[in-house]
Amino acid sequence: MGRKATRTSRRARAGVAEPLKTLAAPIYPRLLITAEPVDETTADQAVRVTLAGVLRSAG
Structure with missing residues (x-):
């Protein structure tokens, strides 16, 4: 795979x-750290x- 294809693949991922x-950011701490529902x-x-x-990044 060429460099350009690798960069494009990384950006897509x-x-x-x-x-x-x-x-997931606001959910995991509640579940794992504070045990809040x-x-x-x-x-x-x-x-x-x-x-x-x-939407902001797409526009």
């Missing part, structure tokens, strides 16, 4: 990984923030 990290409000906020970032 990063394009998928970053929104997933953003989506993850309710619908928390999930909705995580989705809203993630979608806003994806």
Whole structure:
């Protein structure tokens, strides 16, 4: 695989990984550190923030 193809492949993977990290970021600490329940409000906020970032970077 050439350098250009490798760079493109990395960018594509990063394009998928970053929104997933953003989506999980507010949820994991609640589950693993504070043992707080993850309710619908928390999930909705995580989705809203993630979608806003994806839409901003796409536009």
